[in-house]
Amino acid sequence: MEQKGHHSPSYQALIKAGPRLKPLQQVQARLVVSGFGRSRSLLTKLLSLACAAGSIAYVRRLFFFIPNPDAFLFDTLIKQTSKFSFSIDSLLFYRRMILSKFSPSNYTFTAVIKSCADLSALKLGRVIHTHVFVRGYGLDVHVQAALVSFYAKSCNLSVARKLFDKMPEKTVVSWNSMISGYEQNGFAKEATGLFYLMRDLSVKPDSTTCVIVLSACAQLGAIGLGRWVHEYIVAQALDVNVVLGTSLINMYARCGQVGKAREVFDSMTEINVVAWTAMISGYGMHGYGTQAVELFHQMRVHGRRPNSVTFVAVLSACAHAGLVHEGRQIFKSMRQEYGLMPVVEHHVCMVDMFGRAGLLNEAYVFIKEVIRERPAPAVWTAMLGACKMHKNFDMGVEVAEHLLSVEPENPGHYVMLSNIYALAGRMDHVEMVRNIMIRKSLKKQVGYSTIEVDQRTYLFSMGDKSHPDTHEIFQYLDELMSRCREAGYVPESEWVMHEVEEEEREYALRYHSEKLAIAFGLLRSSHGMTIRIVKNLRMCEDCHSAIKFISVITNREIIVRDKLRFHHFKGGSCSCLDYW
DNA sequence: CTAGGGTTAG
Incomplete structure (x- = not known):
């Protein structure tokens, strides 16, 4: 007679099969034949491995044939399905468990709450939260941690914080x-x-x-x-x-x-796709396209398969570095060599890449011919950016009008259209677009910049006067800008629309958040120290040109990360070579 | 017999 427990041959056979579907099915067949097919502990282990193998269909089939599942089997099932992101199945097994009159434990709750968090299932999570109270697990540390993260993931940060604050331990x-x-x-x-x-x-x-x-x-x-x-x-x-x-x-x-x-990348012993991708995207953000592409090819040498995110990273690196030839090849290899279907994000990268390089027609052809279905608004937005960058007025207006018909509530499109009109000197149209925005009460996204001084981060928004040293900062900035003008800086024509409101307009260019943050940084750091700014939106042309001058007259290196990439200003020029 | 929290793009 075969012994029970962890040393039984059947259990060992399961361990040996591991999280692989075929071997598991073979072991299952033998269990049935040898009469152990009804052993609950073995079935529990089998279910858990089947989840790990990623075959939810097999898990469901197995469960269907289990005559008397006990609470432990349910717990394991719910835990494993939630762990391997079969969140809906996890919730369904929870329901079955309740219907079978078993009491969920704190172990059950941690798992099922995680599933709700992964699904952002707010209503259901709240119901389960009441179950937690009823069963008396409201003070369990594990359950509470799960609940905090559930509320946070469901965008209920204040509820999460209240729970957190009330935790006794x-x-x-x-x-x-x-x-x-x-x-x-x-x-x-x-x-x-x-x-x-x-x-x-x-x-x-x-x-x-x-x-x-x-x-x-x-x-x-x-x-x-x-x-x-x-x-x-x-x-x-x-x-x-x-x-x-x-x-x-x-x-x-x-x-x-x-x-x-x-350095960190080189020191790591294990490097997976995510790590490769992080490094590639790092190079990309700084405009080091060649290094990004090189790393991408090294991945293959190391036997790692790039995923969809990797392609976004490497293609966007190509776009920012003008590596059109490489980008085109890599895009082609995506389907042909790696069997990955390009999605909107990849299309955006390609249009952006052609557009930046001034190949507006290629970009247009790509949209019309490569992207078969209706191109997503994001693709047209990339196209619009290219039209503005290369001052193609006619195409820009056409694209903008199309975008406005598809997304009439997106303020970004109006701002872009207005800027294109301004560049073409069509001031009547600039006014018109601005009036539409006011009528629809569409506000431009609020821009802000942050800077870290002594391990504390300070935030500035345009014309911000909330900082205690406001007076000093504004005075210094005015002084700085007049020195820039003496050195040859010419402020951008005021008509390019950055701000919708009239009062804001006057102020806007002079006191953009990045300028304030830089002034603050210069005041608060010793000579020769690099100034680092992070901005949530893209930088405007005027600030870009002003910062070049600031880097000269203060003899400082200034690094600005905007929404898309890095700008390293040094000695009057920028690493983006004025394309961003 | 088990648990809660973690990495990459735009």
């Missing part, structure tokens, strides 16, 4: 859930703020905390805090695995230090 994971909630919703400042609080309360950050905080640093361009985290990792001898390594690469690249990013 907070573990690192509780902190991580809340910090990550802020970070993933784009509230990087709140994320770092909570991290500082955690540090002040002497809660020891672990490697997950580091990953989350590094992402926040990447968002903010907070190199000081990012370096601190890196030093902490080294001091604590935390294991730099792929995930942590990738977040370091991402942080350094997005904070303007590609070289440091590459």
Whole structure:
């Protein structure tokens, strides 16, 4: 008679089969034949491996034939399905468990709440939250952490925070859930703020905390805090695995230090697709197209398959570096060699690439012939950008009008159309577009810039007077700009529309957020230090030209990351070579 | 017998 438990031959056979569908089915067949087909513990293990194998259909079939599933089997099933992102199945098994009169435990809840979080299923999650109360698990640390992250992922940050604040006992994971909630919703400042609080309360950050905080640093361009985290990792001898390594690469690249990013990349023992992609995109953002393409080809040498995201990264690198030939080849290889179907994001990269290079007709032909179905608005937006960059008035107006008919509520299209009219000197049309915007009460997206000084991030918006040293900053900026004018800087004609409101217009150009942030940075840092700015939108031409002059007269290197890429200003020129 | 939080693009 075969023994039971973890040493039984059947159990060993399952372990040996591992998370692979075919071998699992063979073991299952033998179980049935040998009479062990009804052993619940073996079936539980089999189900769990089937989930890991990614075959939800097999899991469903297996479950159907299990005569008496117990609570443990349900728990395992719900846990594994949620872990491998079969969120809906996980919820359905939860429902079955309740209907079968089993009591869900704290283990059940952690898993099922994660599924709700992954689906952003707010209503259902709330219902399950009431189940948690009814069953008396409201104070369980694990369940609470899951709930915090569920509410955060469902865009209910204030609810998440209330739960977090009320937690009687907070573990690192509780902190991580809340910090990550802020970070993933784009509230990087709140994320770092909570991290500082955690540090002040002497809660020891672990490697997950580091990953989350590094992402926040990447968002903010907070190199000081990012370096601190890196030093902490080294001091604590935390294991730099792929995930942590990738977040370091991402942080350094997005904070303007590609070289440091590459050092981390080279020091990593295991490199997966995500890490390769992060490094490629890092090069791309800085305009180092050749390095990006080279790395992309090295991936193949190392036997790693690029995924869809990798292609976005490398194609956008080609676009920003004018590598049309390489980009075209890589795009072709996407389907032919890797069997990946290009989607909107890739099309946008291609149109952007042709457009930047001045090949407007190629871009147009690409849209008409390569993209078969109705091209997405994002594709036309890229085309419009190219028309503006190369001052193609007729095509620009046509594209803009098309975009406005498809997305009449998108303020970005109006701003672009108006700028094109302004460039062509059609002031009557500029006014007209502006009036439409006012009538529809469409507001341009608010621009802001951040700068980090002494590991604290400061935020400036246009004409911002909220800073305590406002007077000093404005005075210094005025002085700086007059020195720029003496050196030959000519402010851009005021008619290009950046701001819709009349009062804002006067102010707009002189006090754009990046100029304020730079003035503040120059005041607060010692001579020779690089100034690093992050801007949420793209930089305007006037600021771009002004910063070139500022870099000369103050003899400083100024690095600006805008919505799309990096600009390294040094000695009067910019690394983007005026194409951005 | 199990748990909660983590990386890449635009």
